[in-house]
Amino acid sequence: MTTRQIDRIIEMAWEDRTPFEAIEYQFGLKENDVREVMRTHLKSSSFKLWRKRVKGRKTKHQKTSLASRFKSQNQKL
Numbered sequence: 001m002t003t004r005q006i007d008r009i010i011e012m013a014w015e016d017r018t019p020f021e022a023i024e025y026q027f028g029l030k031e032n033d034v035r036e037v038m039r040t041h042l043k044s045s046s047f048k049l050w051r052k053r054v055k056g057r058k059t060k061h062q063k064t065s066l067a068s069r070f071k072s073q074n075q076k077l
């Protein structure tokens with residue numbers, strides 16, 4: 001993966017309303033893969049903060065989210 005792709009994955013992972021399914025659709029990475037990218041490319045303290053933030057968050061999974069999501073122009077169709 002390029003640095004630009006990794007940066008975008010990290011950005012999407014931090015966004016509250018971007019579900020893991022959107023990351024999988026765009027980059028082919030499942031939730032565990034996203035977790036590994038975050039673990040590898042963030043400082044340990046930032047990774048722990050992110051995990052605490054997204055753990056159990058309903059909006060990070062499309063099936064449990066009631067939010068209608070805006071689609072970025074940067075995202076695949």
